Amino acid sequence: MPDTRSTSVPGTVRARALPAGPGPTARLILLLLLAAVLVGLATAVLSLPPVAPGLGAVVTEHLPASGVEHPVTAVLLNFRGYDTLLELAVLWLALLAVWSLTPAPLAHEPTANPMLAALNQLLAPLMILVAGYLLWNGGHAPGGAFQAGAVLGATGVLLHLSGRRLPRAVDGWPLRLALLLGVALFSLIGLAVMAGGAPFLTYPPASAGGLILAIEAAATLSIAATLAALFLGGRP
Amino acid sequence: MSSLYLALALFLLLTLVAGLWRVGRGPTAADRMLAAQLFGTTAVAILLLLAEAMDSPGLRDVALVFALLAAITVVAFTRRAWQPERLPTSEPERLAERAGGAA
Amino acid sequence: METLITPGNDAWVAVLNLLLDGLLGLLLLWLAWRTLASADLFRAIVLFIAFGLVLAMIWARLDAADIALAEAAIGAGVTGALLLAALARLHPDRPGTQARPRGSDAS
Amino acid sequence: MILNLASIALLLAGALFFLAGTVGLLRFPDVYTRLHALTKADNLGLGMLIAGLALQAESWVLLGKLLLIWLLVLTASAAASHLVANQALARGIMPWRR
Numbered sequence A: 001m002p003d004t005r006s007t008s009v010p011g012t013v014r015a016r017a018l019p020a021g022p023g024p025t026a027r028l029i030l031l032l033l034l035a036a037v038l039v040g041l042a043t044a045v046l047s048l049p050p051v052a053p054g055l056g057a058v059v060t061e062h063l064p065a066s067g068v069e070h071p072v073t074a075v076l077l078n079f080r081g082y083d084t085l086l087e088l089a090v091l092w093l094a095l096l097a098v099w100s101l102t103p104a105p106l107a108h109e110p111t112a113n114p115m116l117a118a119l120n121q122l123l124a125p126l127m128i129l130v131a132g133y134l135l136w137n138g139g140h141a142p143g144g145a146f147q148a149g150a151v152l153g154a155t156g157v158l159l160h161l162s163g164r165r166l167p168r169a170v171d172g173w174p175l176r177l178a179l180l181l182g183v184a185l186f187s188l189i190g191l192a193v194m195a196g197g198a199p200f201l202t203y204p205p206a207s208a209g210g211l212i213l214a215i216e217a218a219a220t221l222s223i224a225a226t227l228a229a230l231f232l233g234g235r236p
Numbered sequence B: 001m002s003s004l005y006l007a008l009a010l011f012l013l014l015t016l017v018a019g020l021w022r023v024g025r026g027p028t029a030a031d032r033m034l035a036a037q038l039f040g041t042t043a044v045a046i047l048l049l050l051a052e053a054m055d056s057p058g059l060r061d062v063a064l065v066f067a068l069l070a071a072i073t074v075v076a077f078t079r080r081a082w083q084p085e086r087l088p089t090s091e092p093e094r095l096a097e098r099a100g101g102a103a
Numbered sequence C: 001m002e003t004l005i006t007p008g009n010d011a012w013v014a015v016l017n018l019l020l021d022g023l024l025g026l027l028l029l030w031l032a033w034r035t036l037a038s039a040d041l042f043r044a045i046v047l048f049i050a051f052g053l054v055l056a057m058i059w060a061r062l063d064a065a066d067i068a069l070a071e072a073a074i075g076a077g078v079t080g081a082l083l084l085a086a087l088a089r090l091h092p093d094r095p096g097t098q099a100r101p102r103g104s105d106a107s
Numbered sequence D: 001m002i003l004n005l006a007s008i009a010l011l012l013a014g015a016l017f018f019l020a021g022t023v024g025l026l027r028f029p030d031v032y033t034r035l036h037a038l039t040k041a042d043n044l045g046l047g048m049l050i051a052g053l054a055l056q057a058e059s060w061v062l063l064g065k066l067l068l069i070w071l072l073v074l075t076a077s078a079a080a081s082h083l084v085a086n087q088a089l090a091r092g093i094m095p096w097r098r
Helices: A025-046 A056-066 A071-079 A080-103 A112-135 A145-161 A172-193 A208-232 B002-025 B029-053 B059-083 B091-099 C009-037 C041-061 C065-089 D002-027 D031-053 D060-088
Strands: none
Touching: A025 A071, A056 A071, A056 A208, A071 A080, A071 A208, A080 A172, A080 A208, A080 C009, A080 C065, A112 A145, A112 A208, A112 D031, A112 D060, A145 A208, A145 B059, A172 A208, A172 B002, A172 D031, A208 B002, A208 C065, B002 C009, B002 C041, B002 D002, B029 B059, B029 B091, B059 C041, B059 C065, B091 C065, C009 C041, D002 D031, D002 D060, D031 D060
C-alpha cells in the first residue's frame, strides 16, 4: 500500500531527513545474514518432533489438586505462582518508572460532551460486569485476573477520557493501596502457607480454590489501577 | 457447516486486508482511524465464526471484549490526538485536511 | 445438509484452514514491518492497533483463548489509547498537555 | 432444514454487507461519507451474521451473548462516528460536494 510520500496528518511527528541507507555491498551481506537466520529458524521449527513432549500431561494429572478446573489458571496461579507474582511486580515497576519521570499533566479536558457522558453511563457498568465475569470464569474457562484487570483498567481509561477525575481524597494513599494490593496479598498468602510447613506459594489443596480466587480478585484490582494510572502519564 | 464458517472467516479477512489500503492512503488521520475501527467490527465477526467453526466457546468472550472496548480507541483519538486547537502546521498538512473534502 | 455446501468436507476444511492461517501469518508479518518502517507516527499507531487485532485472531486460531482474551483487552482497550495519548503529549504546544511545573503541587 | 437454509442465507448476506462496507471505505470521497461504511454497512453485516449464528445457537445464554455483542458494536460505532464527524467539522473539513 503505502506511498512513502506520507501526506502527514495532524498529530504526527514527521521524521527528520534520514541518513543515506547502506550501500549495495552492505545490503547484500545483510540479505545473506537474514537468509541464514531464516534457514536456521526453518530447520529448527521443522526438526521439532510433531508432538512436543510438553508438560501438558503433568498439568492434567495434577489439576484436581490445584483448586481450579482450568489448566491455564492452575499453571498461572498455582504451579507457577512465582512467575505471576513477579509479573505483577514488573507492571508495578513500570508504573514507578513513569511516575518518577513526570507529574501527571494538568487535566484540561476538552469541552464536556453529552454523548460521551451517555456512552459512559451505558458502557462503564457493563465493563465492570464483564470484568467480574472474566474473573469468575478464570476458575473453569478462559479468563482470569489479567483479562479482567485489563477490562477494568480500560473502564478507568474511558472515564478519564470523558473528563471524570479521581476525587482528591482517593488519589493519595487509597490509590497506592489499590496498586499494591495484588502483590501484597499474593506474597502474604504465599508466606502464610509457610507457617503450615509448606514451601512458599504452595497452597493446601483443600483451600486452594478460595485462595486463588482471593488472589485473583486482588490482582484484578491492582492491574486495573496500574493500567489506568499508566494512562494518566505521570504521578497524580 | 464448519467449512462454510471457515470460508466466510477467510472472506472477511480478505476484506480486512483490502481495508488496509485506506490506512496507508489517509488522507486525514480520521480516515486511518475509521479503517481501524472497521477492522474491529470485522474481527468480532471473524471471531464469532471461528468460535463456531473450531467449537471453542471461549472465543465468543474474546469477541465480546473487542465489542466492549471498541469505542475506547476512537474516544482517545478524538479527545487527545485529533484536537481542533492545534492548527495544521505545515502546508502539506493543510492541503490534506482541505483535500479531505474533495479527494 | 453437510454435503450440500461442502463436497468432500475434510479436504475443504484442511485447505481453508491452511489459507486462513497462512493469510493471518503473512498479514501479521507485513503489519509488523509497516509499523516499524512507517515514518509517520500516527500511521504507525493505527497499524499497531491492526497488528493487535490480527494477533488476537492468531491466538484464537491457535486455540489459546486465554491469550487472545488478554491481547483483546490490552490491545483494544489500553494500548491504542495509551499510544494516542502519548502522541498527543509529544506536541507540547497544545493547551491541556503541558506537564505541571515541578513542585507546583505538593500532593 | 429450513432453519439451516435461513441461517446460511443470513450468513452469506452478512458477508456481502461486509464487502459493501469495505468497498465504501475504499471508494467514498470523504470522511463523512466513509462513516457510512463503518456505521451502516458493517453493522448490518454483523447483525445478519449474528442472526445467522443465533439460528444455530444451542442455548438462550448464547443467544443473549450474541445479541449483546451486536448491541455493543452498534453503540461503539455510533459513538465513534458521532465523535469523528463532530471533530472533523470542528477542524473545518468541508463535506464533499459534487
